[in-house]
Amino acid sequence: MDIDRARTFLEIVHTGSFLKAAERLHVTQTTVSARIRMLEEELGRRLFVRNRNGARLTSAGVEFERFAQMFVQVWERARQQLAVPSGKTGVVSLAAELSLWNPLLVEWMAGIRAGEPRLAVRAHVGVPDQLVEELRTGTLDVALLYSPQLLPGFEVEPLIEERLVLVRATARGPVPGSLSASPSGSPEEYVYVDWGPAFSAQHGAQSASFGEAGTFVGFGPLGLAYLLRAGGTGYFRRGMVTPFIEEGKLELVESAPSFTYPAFAVYPEDSKRRREVHSALAILRKYLASEAADQASLGSLAL
Structure with missing residues (x-):
């Protein structure tokens, strides 16, 4: 054929x-x-x-x-394996949607380099529809996605369940050398970040609680950078904003509802039998288990 x-x-x-x-x-x-x-x-x-x-x-x-x-898929895998760099025994193709590349994809790549140094990695970042298409056609082995489509012949493995929390930028003064002498938004301006259909559905039921959004952003890190620069409130991944809360640049709005935001690894069902994909997934699971253990340890210390 x-x-x-x-x-x-x-x-x-x-x-x-x-x-x-x-x-x-x-x-x-x-x-x-x-x-x-x-x-x-x-x-x-x-x-x-x-x-x-x-x-x-x-x-x-x-x-x-x-x-x-x-x-x-077999054709694409054969093409990739024939292009394995010298000194490597195999290649695995990984990708993540924009809000998952840092730190998850970065840590995963580093883990593969440490644990499977003879395994070549091809990695990139893309939008969900693009990554699903690449999975479907075999040009991609594993994709890290939020709210993935359920596709026949594909495994959808839960990885982490983060929460989206409402944070507020703390008061700040003028920024030297900036385009304006003072932050361009009110500290209470609501910045709506599009975290996908699941968030939109959950958020819609609570929308009256946040007021009318003055700014709409389609990429979490961009929304966070804007919030830190201009002030306001917005929903972000808890792991993303924790360092800024600790630094005093953001504060958690305790009375606001939080929303679940799970992430998944998506890959063809038969790819688990490939040594390269099997090893890569094992390294990812080990990293996540270590992170979960660290979080549990910190939680017990806090108590």
């Missing part, structure tokens, strides 16, 4: 449209149609039913999807 035909098939499944698949693959719709026609001829089965709303899978197409997925 031709790899381009398999990729095209999966892209149509993902987008629900021959036209959208052509746009994402940067080919013409005629090329997409030709690839699917040849694939159907090879298999002797019709895979899609086309209609005005796009395309839907036939029963044969539903059965074929998992095989196409495996084929593309």
